[in-house]
Each structure stands twice: as C-alpha cells, then as structure tokens.
Amino acid sequence: MIARKTAPRSRAKLAPKAAPKTTPRSDDPTVVKVALGARSYDIVIGRGIMASLGARVAALRPSARVAIVTDQNVARLHLGAVAAAFADAGIPASRVLVAGGEGAKSFRGFEEVCEAIIAARVERGDLVVALGGGVIGDLAGFAAAAVRRGLDYVQVPTTLLAQVDSSVGGKTAINSVHGKNLIGAFHQPILVLADTATLDTLPAREFRAGYAEVAKYGLIGDAAFFSWLEANWRDVFSARDASGSVARELAIAVSCRAKAAIVARDERETGERALLNLGHTFGHALEAACGFSDRLLHGEAVAAGMALAFGFSARQRLLQKSEAARAIRHLAEVGLPTRLKNIPGGPPPLEALMELIAQDKKVKRGMLTLILARGIGAAFVASGVEERDVRAFLSEKLAEQ
Numbered sequence: 116m117i118a119r120k121t122a123p124r125s126r127a128k129l130a131p132k133a134a135p136k137t138t139p140r141s142d143d144p145t146v147v148k149v150a151l152g153a154r155s156y157d158i159v160i161g162r163g164i165m166a167s168l169g170a171r172v173a174a175l176r177p178s179a180r181v182a183i184v185t186d187q188n189v190a191r192l193h194l195g196a197v198a199a200a201f202a203d204a205g206i207p208a209s210r211v212l213v214a215g216g217e218g219a220k221s222f223r224g225f226e227e228v229c230e231a232i233i234a235a236r237v238e239r240g241d242l243v244v245a246l247g248g249g250v251i252g253d254l255a256g257f258a259a260a261a262v263r264r265g266l267d268y269v270q271v272p273t274t275l276l277a278q279v280d281s282s283v284g285g286k287t288a289i290n291s292v293h294g295k296n297l298i299g300a301f302h303q304p305i306l307v308l309a310d311t312a313t314l315d316t317l318p319a320r321e322f323r324a325g326y327a328e329v330a331k332y333g334l335i336g337d338a339a340f341f342s343w344l345e346a347n348w349r350d351v352f353s354a355r356d357a358s359g360s361v362a363r364e365l366a367i368a369v370s371c372r373a374k375a376a377i378v379a380r381d382e383r384e385t386g387e388r389a390l391l392n393l394g395h396t397f398g399h400a401l402e403a404a405c406g407f408s409d410r411l412l413h414g415e416a417v418a419a420g421m422a423l424a425f426g427f428s429a430r431q432r433l434l435q436k437s438e439a440a441r442a443i444r445h446l447a448e449v450g451l452p453t454r455l456k457n458i459p460g461g462p463p464p465l466e467a468l469m470e471l472i473a474q475d476k477k478v479k480r481g482m483l484t485l486i487l488a489r490g491i492g493a494a495f496v497a498s499g500v501e502e503r504d505v506r507a508f509l510s511e512k513l514a515e516q
C-alpha cells in the first residue's frame with residue numbers, strides 16, 4: 116500500500132494552464148523572484164548578461180568587496196569576464212580557485228575555501244561569489260554560511276544543472292564519508308545570475324546531464340512543459356540560432372519558476388519540496404555505487420532514477436504503462452541513461468543497491484518513502500512503499516536484457 120503525503124492542491128499550483136510559448140526575443144533578461152520575505156532574491160536569466168553582474172551587485176551591496184570562488188575549468192573560460200564586470204563597477208574582487216569535481220565538496224575543500232575567503236579579508240557586509248556548477252555553488256555557499264557566522268553570497272551558475280536547480284533554493288553542502296550532502300546548511304543567496312552564454316562552453320555530456328533536472332520539473336508537476344520539451348528539446352540543446360536560444364532560455368526560466376514556487380512554499384523541505392527529489396533515491400544509490408565519479412554524472416543518475424521511479428509507479432498500477440513509457444522514452448531520446456544495463460561499467464548488484472537505498476531514505480519497518488507518480492506532471496510523496504516491492508522491481512530490471 117502506498118500512502119500519499121502531498122495534497123493534490125499543491126501539485127495543481129505547479130501546473131501552468133498552457134504550454135510555454137517561444138515568444139520573440141527581447142534583450143531584457145528574464146527575472147524570476149524567489150519570494151522568501153526578507154530573504155527574497157531575483158534569479159536573472161539571459162544571454163550575455165555577465166557584464167551586468169558588477170552593477171547588479173553594487174545595487175544590492177554598494178560598498179561590498181567580493182571573493183570569487185571558482186574551479187580551474189571555469190576560471191579558464193569565464194573568470195576574466197566576471198572579474199571585468201566587477202572591475203567596471205569599481206568592486207574589489209579576490210579569487211579563490213579550487214580543483215573541480217565532486218571531490219571538492221569535502222572537509223578539505225571546505226577548509227581551503229573558508230581559509231582563502233578569510234585570508235582575502237572578506238568581512239561581514241562583503242560577498243562570496245560562487246562561479247561554476249553545482250559543486251562550486253554547494254561548496255562556496257556552505258563556506259559563505261559558515262565564515263564569520265554567515266556572509267551573503269551570489270550564485271553565478273555556469274552549468275545547465277546549476278542554472279535550473281542547484282543555484283536556487285539555498286541548499287548548500289559538502290559530502291561525508293557516510294553519504295552525499297550530509298553536512299551543510301540552508302543559506303539563500305542574495306542574487307542568482309545565470310548567463311546562458313556560459314553554457315556554450317559546457318561539454319555536451321554535462322549539458323545533457325543538466326537536462327535531466329529540466330525534464331524533472333515537467334515530470335513532477337507540469338505536463339504541458341513536458342509536452343513542450345518533447346517537441347522542442349532539440350532547440351534547447353542546440354541554441355545555434357535565435358529560436359534555439361529562446362527555447363533554451365525559456366526552458367531555464369520555466370524550471371527556475373517551478374523551483375522558486377516550491378521553495379517559497381516549503382523552504383526547509385518539511386513537505387512539498389521533497390518532490391524535487393524525484394528520481395533521487397534510486398539515482399543517489401546508482402551514483403554512490405559508481406563511486407560519485409565520471410562513470411555516472413549526478414544528472415545522469417537522476418535520469419536513470421526517474422525512469423525507475425516511473426517504471427515502479429506503473430508496476431504499482433499508479434499510472435498506465437504507456438504513460439511511464441512516454442516519460443522514459445523522452446529521457447532516452449535525449450541520450451540519458453534509463454536502463455540499469457546501460458550504467459557504464461555494468462549495473463550494481465541488487466544487494467548493494469538495496470543497501471544504498473536504505474541509507475538514502477531510512478527503511479522503517481520494511482517501508483520506504485519514495486517520490487512516485489500518478490501521471491506525467493503528477494508526482495507525489497509516497498510514504499508507505501514496501502521494501503520487498505522495490506526489491507522485486509529492481510531484481511526484474513536487473514534481469515532485463
């Protein structure tokens with residue numbers, strides 16, 4: 116038996132009445148507000164808006180200095196433009212460079228970033244700037260939450276995943292030997308600036324992995340957006356011409372609006388925000404089994420996890436098999452992994468997966484809490500999932516050729 120925790124009304128709030136329209140391009144960036152009272156902030160989305168970063172920061176904190184935290188890859192490609200934006204606005208900026216990759220979200224990485232921010236004489240009233248993907252956002256955000264008992268910070272996300280998910284909502288963290296994101300804080304940024312031009316330099320595999328989180332918003336609560344993605348994903352991926360560029364910006368804006376709405380209603384994940392973890396229980400288990408390595412990127416693991424969540428929902432007769440197949444087909448069509456046998460290096464054994472699933476969301480008396488779906492755009496928190504049903508389902512999936 117599966118108990119539903121989330122009221123249907125909260126799902127309905129997520130769904131727009133119509134599919135997004137690719138309106139003619141305007142040079143004005145899109146601004147999405149995250150409404151959190153005194154901690155509200157804007158997500159500014161647009162192509163070529165990096166030059167406006169200094170002026171936007173100066174408007175928010177007129178006399179602040181900044182410490183820009185970034186990784187080697189992003190520094191090589193985008194730090195020059197960011198430093199120039201601050202210089203043009205007369206804002207003193209120091210640089211903190213870390214090695215990229217999930218390994219940076221460690222106690223050692225955290226210590227290095229904190230010490231570097233302190234050494235740069237960043238005081239209360241100054242700002243940390245997280246320039247990079249989700250790893251840098253999570254790490255620099257957590258350092259900002261801790262140094263001098265809390266500094267304000269700005270997210271400048273440069274991966275698709277970070278632009279649609281990790282830079283928004285204030286979850287910051289490093290990893291523990293016991294699992295991912297186990298040490299962290301809720302600490303909201305004061306501004307998110309997503310220049311979509313930075314995605315031009317992102318490797319195709321990283322872009323695709325980030326797209327899993329875009330599709331996630333459609334699957335969670337916005338069937339019209341999912342249909343729009345089915346029709347327009349090629350433009351979102353290519354962005355070679357004006358219509359592609361508009362489609363990409365639109366997909367990012369719709370995603371940010373969906374996340375901002377959920378975060379505004381449930382900042383600390385006491386209820387509805389858990390929906391954003393669709394695919395994450397299965398996904399985290401796969402990611403952990405692959406050693407949090409390049410073998411399976413976070414977004415790829417989420418895609419495979421969402422495919423499993425929809426497959427399991429169909430097996431539990433919560434939705435039609437054809438509806439689950441449609442969700443999975445789209446993820447596969449864009450090149451994301453959806454089958455266990457496609458996990459690079461081979462799928463993890465059943466017992467290892469079950470152990471990791473139990474660690475991610477504690478099993479209570481043989482029951483699990485998972486995010487399942489009654490349809491595309493109709494995800495819900497299912498609290499009474501029998502562990503043995505999950506085991507039987509995964510066993511079948513592992514046997515598939």
Ligand code: NAD
Pocket residue numbers: 186187188189192215216217220247248249250251253273274275276277280281282283284285286287295296313314315316317318321324413414
């Ligand atoms: P990432 O930060 O590791 O970036 C991926 C790679 O792309 C890195 O090698 C990076 O150097 C490179 N890169 C970044 N921007 C680039 C650009 N514009 N051009 C070229 N290369 C670029 O990975 P990610 O997928 O952005 O983030 C994954 C992390 O985000 C995970 O640690 C995950 O736990 C976290 N996350 C956090 C939240 C949250 O709410 N805080 C949500 C989702 C994911």
Ligand code: GLY
Pocket residue numbers: 280283284286384388391392
């Ligand atoms: N990515 C999950 C959350 O922000 O809640």
